Amino acid sequence: MITYQIVFEGTIISSATFDKADFTPETLTCVDQSGTIDRVISAADTDYQRVKQTAKNNGSLYQVPKGSYLLPGFTDLHIHAPQWPQAGLALDKPLNEWLNTYTFPLESKFKDLDFAKKVYQSLVKELLANGTTTGLYFGSVHTDANLILARICADLGQRAFIGKVAMDNKDQTPDYYRDDSSEAALQETERFIKEMLSLQKETQANLTPVITPRFVPSCTDETLLGLGQLAQKYDLPVQSHCSESIWEDSYAIDCFQMTDAQVLDKFNLLTDKAVMAHGTQLRDSDLDLFSHNHSAIAHCPISNAYFGNSVMRVNEANKRNVTVGLGTDISGGFSPSIYRNMQQSIMSSQMLEDSGTDNARLSADNVFYLATVGGAKALHIPVGQIKSGFKADLQIVQDQYFDVFSNEPQEIFERLVYHTNKENIKQVYVSGKLVHENRGEE
The missing domain is CATH 2.30.40.10 (Urease, subunit C, domain 1)
Incomplete structure (x- = not known):
């Protein structure tokens, strides 16, 4: 026996x-x-x-x-790890002001590895205490700080997917916080991948590197193309934002004459291992593209209430066989609790239905599925x-x-x-x- x-x-x-x-x-x-x-x-x-x-x-x-x-346990599909110290801060500000006045200055501090260790210890412990057994993390641009996050996840026992953020478009990122060039962004991403795979082997922990363009506006075409090639070379997951807001959605249309989803697909980033956050502005044709590519969506209901300009159509995505899970989006979402995000999912869905979208209402059973099965399917893990x-x-x-x-x-x-x-x-x-x-x- x-x-x-x-x-x-x-x-x-x-x-x-x-x-x-x-x-x-x-x-x-x-x-x-x-x-x-x-x-x-x-x-x-x-x-x-x-x-x-x-x-x-x-x-x-x-x-x-x-x-x-x-x-x-729950899977959180969208966490900006370096934003933890500002959770709940300045959410009454417009997105552009929130990013440039608060978020980018904070993320730039993670070149200080002692600061990174202190913050990441706090964050991972807090997520575990809230029942989050798997986290999909955006790190910062700093490879070594991201490796500290990985080691902390290994030490504390959390199943972790972590990405070094790539952002090199000088028109859309501050000079004090970005990759120096496309070449630097791609070299550091590959170094991070190799170091993460080595750490995984050393610790035997549940660690996976993730290809992470911050979002289309923050990256040059060269970087987006190179990241797509790295995802293919190493057979890795991809994470980014997709049609998070009217501004982001319009940026893709104006610059590429394509939707955000189509741009990501063009650069081979909308893969069967991709998890794209938010999707409040996704059209039916975009959802069909997600379905065709077997890509997943991280629904972040608390964050979307502040910055998404709409409510993500979870039932419509599910009807079209698109995998959807939940994300807290620390710190655009103030709470590290997936329970809080389940509750907000239900409330937001009723608002979506009240505004004229038929069959939008979600139940407790629906959101519990997103928090557990949906997140696991998005990451292709047996949990x-x-x-x-x-x-x-x-x-x-x-x-x-x-x-x-x-x-x-x-x-x-x-x-x-x-x-x-x-x-x-x-x-x-x-x-x-x-x-x-x-x-x-x-």
Whole structure:
């Protein structure tokens, strides 16, 4: 009989489809030594008691407390790591002022590696405490600072996808914060890739380098072309922004006589490993291009409320078989919590429907799918569901109103989506290893 790394006994909540989350009580979730879920055993299975007793005997049984539930960890598809110190700052300003007065000066500070280490330690710990087991990060232009972020993710146990930001267009970037040239942007990107792959091998951590043009306006054609070639050479994911706002969308039309999505496609950046953030201005033809290329969208509802000029059409994208996950967009989004972004997704979708877009409304089941399965599919990783063959990236969440409110399964689930905060997330696991524990009052 297999000796498991850990066996969780308790109720699990995991997405079955885009429209339905399963609530399964009295379950054993059995995690093997590689951190993969080997079996999910229900109380009705004949060997339930035998597996439970064996786990109890060898000290690998963890009984989820009454009123708490086992959920998949979340994937955050859009994090600007160097912007963490300004989360919640100046969000009442226009985007151009926000970038030039606050964001670019802050990001330029990450040439100071001690500053980078201090900020990134804080950020990664905060994300783990909020149940985010996988992060897709924009770094800064500084290769060495980005490698510090990677090592911190490795040390703290988070599954991390990280990109060195490329930005060399002198007309759209400040002289104190940009790559010196296209050649420099591409050379440093390739150095970052090689260093990241070496670090991954050294640490055996879940680290992946990502090709990262900041967005079309910030890069010259030469850089966009070179980044597309690097993505192909190393078979790597790509991340950028796409049609985030009216301004960005119009820039592509004015400069290329193409939509933002078409420009990215032209430079071989809209690949089957691409995750493009925001997409509030995407046309039906753009969504069809995403679908054809098997590219994914990071929906950032809090950030979009400030800078997106619209609400991203999640249901329309899903109807067209476009993979969609959630992103916090620290710091255009002020909160590091995917729970907060699930809530905002639902609220924003109702506003979109009220403004005349039919069938735009999202449910708690829909947004939970985005936070778990959607993000995992976007990054092509076996996480986001509690079932055999998936990595045990998990969170144990306490229902703070268990003793007061209804305990009907659907009502418990919706309550967790709407009311969970960091204090309610009691433990977080990546590949079956404990990476965060809330030692506060039960």
